[in-house]
Amino acid sequence: MTGLASLTWLVGTYALSDHINARVNELVEAGTEYATACTAVTDAADASEAWAIAATRQTWVRRHDVNPDEMPVRSLYVLERTATHVVVGYIDLDQASDDTDGGDHSNLPPEKADQNDHSQGVEYPFDLLEMSFELADWAPFEHLLPTAAVPAAGTMGVGEGAPPNSPPGRG
Structure with a gap:
């Protein structure tokens, strides 16, 4: 599985956002500038690098x-x-x-x-x-x-309307 779109479908927008924010905060606490940390984590998550996901x-x-x-x-x-x-x-x-x-x-x-x-x-x-x-x-x-x-079995997820776990009216 690769990419942020697939991860969003797999766990939902909010869970992925919480996870990415935690990784960004780890880098910031280690001395990385916030914007650089955001870019590093999202690029690594999109590339399915284990340290990020x-x-x-x-x-x-x-x-x-x-x-x-x-x-x-x-x-x-x-x-x-x-x-x-x-x-x-x-x-x-x-x-x-x-x-x-x-x-x-x-x-x-x-x-x-x-x-x-x-x-x-x-x-x-x-x-x-x-x-x-x-x-x-x-x-x-x-x-x-x-x-x-939770996404129904057999759905493709990506591009099928609202992401899993999103509240009504979002997506």
């Missing part, structure tokens, strides 16, 4: 051009975002695995088996996330509200 409650899937033997994990779920990395839980592995995903049937190398702890998660730098994975799904917390309007 990674957020809690996202699912990232292994890119089609990544060798499964080199990256046995197909999907990651973002448990937490910090300024320098995300904490992810492995959703699935390519081969069958036992209940802990770290036992005899796991295809993770033995020295990495302890990294598949779903209760703790694994720290994943933004550049590694971007290198092997792409954003597939994002369920921001506002989607948990009973009044949230």
Whole structure:
């Protein structure tokens, strides 16, 4: 998934705006001029750069051009975002695995088996996330509200009237 239009459709105008504002504020707090921070974040988000778009409650899937033997994990779920990395839980592995995903049937190398702890998660730098994975799904917390309007299955989203989660009369 690429571009601000796709991200807007995926999470809605307000959730994306909140996310982008948070990234801009991080850069401003680090000493970047506000206008420069705005440009950097929106350009990076439009290019689907992980440092700009990674957020809690996202699912990232292994890119089609990544060798499964080199990256046995197909999907990651973002448990937490910090300024320098995300904490992810492995959703699935390519081969069958036992209940802990770290036992005899796991295809993770033995020295990495302890990294598949779903209760703790694994720290994943933004550049590694971007290198092997792409954003597939994002369920921001506002989607948990009973009044949230989540896009219907099978819709294209972009260019179909009001963006998801927009209040009546907007769009």
